[in-house]
Amino acid sequence: METYLRAMDWLYRGCIWISGLAIVTMSLVIPWGVYARKVLGRGAAWPEPVAVFCMVIFTFFGAAAAYRAGSHIAVRMMVDRLPGGMQRVLAYLVDVLMIMISLFMIVYGFRLSQVIWHQSVDTLPILKVGLTYLPLPLGGIAIMLFIIERIWAGSQKSRPIVTFDNDPEPAKIDGGAI
Amino acid sequence: MDALVLLGSLAILLAIGVPVAYSLGIASIVGALWLGVPLESVMIKISSGVNSFMLLAIPFFVLAGAIMAEGGMARRLVSFAYILVGFIRGGLSLVNVLASTFFGAISGSSVADTASIGSVLIPEMAKKGYPRDFATAVTCATSVQALLIPPSHNAVIYSLAAGGTVSIGTLFLAGIIPGLLLGGTMAALCLFFAYRHRHPKGEAIPLRQALKIAMEALWGLMTIFIIMGGILSGIFTATESASIAVVWAFFVTMFIYRDYKWKDLPRLIHRTVKTVTIVMILIGFAASFGYIMTLMQLPQKMTQFLTGLSDNKYTILLIINIMLLALGTMMDMAPLILIMTPILLPLTRSLGIDPVHFGMLMIVNLGIGLITPPVGSVLFVGSAVARLKIEQVVKAMLPFYFGLLFVLLVITYVPAISLFIPWLAGMLSDRQFCVSTGLFCN
Numbered sequence: 201m202e203t204y205l206r207a208m209d210w211l212y213r214g215c216i217w218i219s220g221l222a223i224v225t226m227s228l229v230i231p232w233g234v235y236a237r238k239v240l241g242r243g244a245a246w247p248e249p250v251a252v253f254c255m256v257i258f259t260f261f262g263a264a265a266a267y268r269a270g271s272h273i274a275v276r277m278m279v280d281r282l283p284g285g286m287q288r289v290l291a292y293l294v295d296v297l298m299i300m301i302s303l304f305m306i307v308y309g310f311r312l313s314q315v316i317w318h319q320s321v322d323t324l325p326i327l328k329v330g331l332t333y334l335p336l337p338l339g340g341i342a343i344m345l346f347i348i349e350r351i352w353a354g355s356q357k358s359r360p361i362v363t364f365d366n367d368p369e370p371a372k373i374d375g376g377a378i
Numbered sequence: 379m380d381a382l383v384l385l386g387s388l389a390i391l392l393a394i395g396v397p398v399a400y401s402l403g404i405a406s407i408v409g410a411l412w413l414g415v416p417l418e419s420v421m422i423k424i425s426s427g428v429n430s431f432m433l434l435a436i437p438f439f440v441l442a443g444a445i446m447a448e449g450g451m452a453r454r455l456v457s458f459a460y461i462l463v464g465f466i467r468g469g470l471s472l473v474n475v476l477a478s479t480f481f482g483a484i485s486g487s488s489v490a491d492t493a494s495i496g497s498v499l500i501p502e503m504a505k506k507g508y509p510r511d512f513a514t515a516v517t518c519a520t521s522v523q524a525l526l527i528p529p530s531h532n533a534v535i536y537s538l539a540a541g542g543t544v545s546i547g548t549l550f551l552a553g554i555i556p557g558l559l560l561g562g563t564m565a566a567l568c569l570f571f572a573y574r575h576r577h578p579k580g581e582a583i584p585l586r587q588a589l590k591i592a593m594e595a596l597w598g599l600m601t602i603f604i605i606m607g608g609i610l611s612g613i614f615t616a617t618e619s620a621s622i623a624v625v626w627a628f629f630v631t632m633f634i635y636r637d638y639k640w641k642d643l644p645r646l647i648h649r650t651v652k653t654v655t656i657v658m659i660l661i662g663f664a665a666s667f668g669y670i671m672t673l674m675q676l677p678q679k680m681t682q683f684l685t686g687l688s689d690n691k692y693t694i695l696l697i698i699n700i701m702l703l704a705l706g707t708m709m710d711m712a713p714l715i716l717i718m719t720p721i722l723l724p725l726t727r728s729l730g731i732d733p734v735h736f737g738m739l740m741i742v743n744l745g746i747g748l749i750t751p752p753v754g755s756v757l758f759v760g761s762a763v764a765r766l767k768i769e770q771v772v773k774a775m776l777p778f779y780f781g782l783l784f785v786l787l788v789i790t791y792v793p794a795i796s797l798f799i800p801w802l803a804g805m806l807s808d809r810q811f812c813v814s815t816g817l818f819c820n
Contacts, residue, residue, distance in 0.1 A: 219655065220647040223437055230434065230621035234614050251434055251621075258437065259428050259662065262655030263399070271652045272397035273660075273710045277752050279395040290394045297391070301400050304407060308421040333425050364645065 201353055208349045209361050212268050215342055219262035226254040245323040253332050260339025267298075268346040270357035298347045305340030309333060380674040384409040388667075398713045399656065403663040409670035420666045427665025428658055431617055432538060435546065436661075437654045438620030439531040442601065442627040443485025444650055449631025449638040451598045452494035455480040458595035460580065461588040468572020469580035470503045471516050475565045478520040480595070482527030482557060483602040484627075488748055491521040492756050496763040506578050511774035512571070514764040518756050518771065519778035520564045522745040525711075526557035526738070529605050529620065535712055536737045538661065539668075539719035544733045546616035547609040548805040552734045552796045556742060559795060560785045567781050597630045610803060657712050664716035671720060681725040691729040695790050698722060699743055706747020710755060714744050731793070732814040734806070738796040742789050746782050749775065 233247030266272055279290055317330030349356060356362065387408045391401035403424065410420045446452075459476035466472055474495065481491045496517040503513035525532050528550035537546050571577065583591070601623050608619040631638045671677065684694055705714055719740070726736045748756040751772055761768045789795055794815040801811040812819040 216648055216651055219651045220644070223441065223647065223650065223654075226434060227438060227441065227621055227624045230438075230618055231625045234618050234622065238613065248431055252429060252431055255434055255437065255658070256425070256428055258651070259655050259658040262651040263659040266652045266656050267397070269652050272399060272656050273713065274395050274397045275392045275708060275753065276395060277708055278393045293394060294396050297396055297404055298400060301403050301407070304403070304417070304421075305424075308417055309425075312418060312421050312425070332429065336421075336425055364648070 204349065205353060205356070208268070208345065208356070209359070211342060211345060212265055212361060215261045215265035215339075219258045219265065222254040222258035222261070226251040226258070229254070249321045249324040249327055253327060256332055257335045260335040261342065264339045264342035264346060267343050268349070268356060269362045270355060292351070295347055295351050299344060302340045302344040302347065306337045306344065309337030309340055313337065380409075380412070381676055381679060383412045384667075384670060384674060384676070392709075397656075398709065399660040399663045402660070402667040402713070402717070406663070406666040406670045409667075409674065413670070413673055415670070415673065420669070423666040423669040424662045427662040430538070432534070432542065432546070433658070433661065435534045435617045435620040436531045436657065437650070438617070438624050439486055439529045439534065440654050441650050442529075442620065442623035443487055443490055444646060445624070445627040445631055445638075446484045446598055446601070447481070447490050447494040448642075448646060449627070450635045451484060451631070452477075452481065453498055454591070454595045454598065454635070455484075456495060456498050457591045461583045461591055464580035465582040466569075466572075467579045468568050468577040470499065470506055470508060471513075471568035471572060471577065472565055473580075474499050474503070474513070474516045475520045475561055475568060478517075478523045479527060479557070479561045480599060482524040482530075484598055486524055486528075486530035486532060488521035488524045488745060488756050489759050491524040492517055492760045493763060495521070496760055500764045506580075508577060509774070510764055511766055511770045514760050514766055514771045515774035515778055516564070516568060517763075518749045518760040519775060519782060520561065521756055521760075522742070522749070522782065523557045523561050523564075525741050525745045526553040526560060528553055528602065529623065530741070532711060532715060532741055532744075533737065534616070535657075535661070535715050536719060536740065539664070539716050540723055540733055540737070541720070544737060545805070548734055548800045549737055550606065550609070550616075551799045551803055551805060552738055553741070554799050555795050556738050556785070556789050559788065560742070560782070563781045563785050564778065567777060571777075594635070597634050598627075600630075601626055660713055661716060664713070667717065668720045677721050677724045680721050681728060684725055685728070691731065692791065694725070694729060695731070695739070698726075699739070699786065699790060702740065702743045703746065703750075706744045707750045708753050709747070710753070711741075711744040711748060714747075715740060730813060732797060732806075732810065734800060735793040735796045735814060739786070739790050742782075742786050746779070746786065749782075750779070 229247045229251045233244060237243035279287060313330045313333040317328060319329040321327040321329055384405055388401055388405040391404055392398065396404065406420050407417060410417055456473060456477045459473045459480060463469060463472040463476055477495050478491055481495055485491065500513045500517060504510045530553055533549035533553060534546055537544050537549055604626055605619040605623055608614045608622065609616055684697065688694055702718065723733060723736065727733065748754050751757060751768060757768060757771060761771050794817055797806055797811055797814055800806045
């Protein structure tokens with residue numbers, strides 16, 4: 201189990217890095233596009249599809265990491281008022297349902313990506329449409345691995361690697377909006 | 379029956395604790411299976427839901443706000459507000475209100491507002507003799523301004539949920555007066571309490587020092603002028619303005635303020651990833667859910683149902699408000715905007731309510747939901763920052779709830795409050811303005 205947890209630490213780190221690099225890239229690419237258009241006077245078409253692709257990467261890898269960190273918004277009102285035994289049963293049920301939806305993301309995501317693999321994005325022909333769909337099933341795999349970890353070893357949202365960004369002054373909430 | 383399958387499965391999934399985003403996804407799969415729609419089309423909707431250029435504005439605005447809030451901006455905005463209103467009786471509560479107004483102009487997050495302004499002002503107010511629960515209540519209640527005053531990523535989410543028929547720029551302009559109205563109402567309440575409970579006065583700041591503080595704050599407040607100026611003059615789109623806000627925020631905190639360290643950046647990005655992606659994936663799954671709802675013709679049915687109850691638009695608006703307030707106490711803002719907008723917008727349109735006006739109503743209404751128990755993320759953050767029990771804060775908050783409800787009613791029944799500036803800026807035609815508000819019809 202320890203090995204699996206450590207592997208998941210790496211996966212978590214990987215997801216955060218990929219997602220973090222994606223948001224940094226998109227924050228640079230779009231201003232560059234504006235600069236090129238307004239200052240250099242030659243608008244380029246590529247920043248837009250590149251940024252959107254980065255956003256898709258950011259979303260699905262980041263959401264997987266966020267699942268491990270327990271920051272997804274869930275309605276806990278009813279569940280928290282139930283007796284402990286019921287809560288545990290429901291927690292398993294939630295895990296099973298989460299596995300189902302991640303399987304859906306993986307299977308249908310790959311299938312979709314495969315079907316349209318050879319189409320190109322109009323504004324940037326080197327970018328294949330199929331590729332832009334790929335973060336969906338890949339993120340699905342990451343979530344699935346995190347769910348397995350949760351079933352096996354319980355929630356890992358308090359691991360140091362997951363919480364290192366928290367302030368020493370705890371203003372952290374579980375499942376918070378932005 | 380269709381509706382029961384879709385909404386029923388969503389309700390069950392939410393109740394047993396499946397995260398909201400995935401509940402929407404599973405419910406749309408259930409709905410698709412029920413209708414016999416191929417699951418591929420659900421998948422296509424999810425991925426096209428997050429494949430939009432407009433959507434980029436959300437992570438950008440949140441990131442820009444986060445950089446400035448953590449890079450010492452909050453403290454400077456508080457100081458700036460202090461030189462303007464600190465010397466009045468109850469000065470620090472007024473500072474709290476005004477700092478939130480300013481904060482709203484750099485960030486659209488009332489959670490971030492509460493966390494960053496609260497951590498500066500709640501201890502300060504407690505030290506100067508304000509009751510701690512009162513200080514927290516003021517912080518939470520005034521943070522709703524951040525949702526209205528541009529830039530507001532919730533306005534972007536609403537614009538997306540409305541199917542792109544309402545421009546982000548128009549919504550930004552529309553939020554200005556409602557935001558200030560909310561701030562003004564809160565300030566009036568604070569003044570009332572200040573005189574009743576003899577809250578202390580602050581001292582005036584010498585001019586020289588005041589100028590220096592103002593200059594520093596202006597660097598940050600420039601963001602809003604860059605964003606609005608860019609959008610209104612057509613130099614760049616809302617999404618582009620958001621990305622430029624990120625670059626500007628980075629520039630100001632790193633090279634002007636210089637109290638943020640490079641090594642803190644990974645933490646900031648880490649936090650942004652954890653908070654923003656949950657909203658992004660929510661948008662993706664909500665797109666598939668919206669698609670199934672449309673196939674089931676739920677919005678039309680909802681319209682028929684509600685117009686069957688009453689044909690008076692004021693009554694229907696009241697029903698909608700009560701419904702949203704009830705939902706808002708249990709759920710967060712973004713999912714509710716994404717689920718409820720496609721259901722309610724056809725109805726309100728058919729009643730002649732401008733979608734921009736309706737958007738403001740929805741944002742204020744759901745914003746109140748963020749500070750009401752049992753589930754209110756602003757309330758949770760506020761109590762955590764103040765180290766108080768939630769019940770204590772809620773008790774101190776009671777008069778402010780009335781203030782907020784008053785603002786909600788005014789925004790609901792006086793459309794001109796939301797539509798006046800968009801009309802002035804030419805985003806709304808004279809005819810549209812006349813039809814929605816009954817003003818300037820000649």
